[in-house]
Amino acid sequence: MHTILLHIKKLDPPRNITALVHSGTLEIQWVWPESCCSQTDACFIYELKINNEIKNLKNDLVYKYANIKPTSRYTIQIRTKHDDACLNDNDIWSDWSKPVVIDPEISSTPALNASVIICIALVLPMILLAIILVCKLQRLTEKLFPSIPNPSKKVQILLEKEDFNQVTPKQIEETAEILEVSG
Structure with missing residues (x-):
């Protein structure tokens, strides 16, 4: 009975999500979630949501979103679950991470010196x-x-x-x- 509970455990969302804009490309990085069963990145599947557009990723901790509009606002969230190769019968996704917002109007404002x-x-x-x-x-x-x-x-x-x-x-x-x- 204990092993069944282990398989249906809901994970925490990925941690330390950062998003940077470099020459027209939005680069998103994160750290895999804390897990009781796996300590390798190969055991996680991710769903990345950028402005309600969902991308499925496997075995990656970095995603590059090309050809962004410099005047657009981007909201980024990530969730995860265990890969079936590592744990069988685990279809429970974690909650979505806290939104990370990239707003060019706010980020382009230079700090006063x-x-x-x-x-x-x-x-x-x-x-x-x-x-x-x-x-x-x-x-x-x-x-x-x-x-x-x-x-x-x-x-x-x-x-x-x-x-x-x-x-x-x-x-x-x-x-x-x-x-x-x-x-």
Whole structure:
């Protein structure tokens, strides 16, 4: 009678279920359940439920679900039973494991880093302040030391002549006529 109870024992669900997304593939891993009768993975059959789609697996502790949608949410559960090769007449499945949820909106949110926040809050305003001060300093320099304007081309030509200080007779006649008219 004791051996019959052993064969109909309901197993615990698989343990330590982890799910990771790697380049478009959902990789699911788990540890075989504690069992009173078997300590090898070959004695278990698994049913893997991904969003109500059931996959039957034997002798595996890893499953790769390819071509996942990066925006979709996935709920994963696993249950197990003994294989008929190890224990005969065992058709009792374990309960489903606790759901493991892969939600890209939650998992893609980066964690806040304190150093990044400090840099943004302190360093960025200091850089902006330095830029503003450089611009103001340039305006202040222009006000304190204005540029000296260049003379026009006609004045430059006149100043470059060697006989600039000598008065020409034509210029004397023009000045005399102006004096006569004024007088």
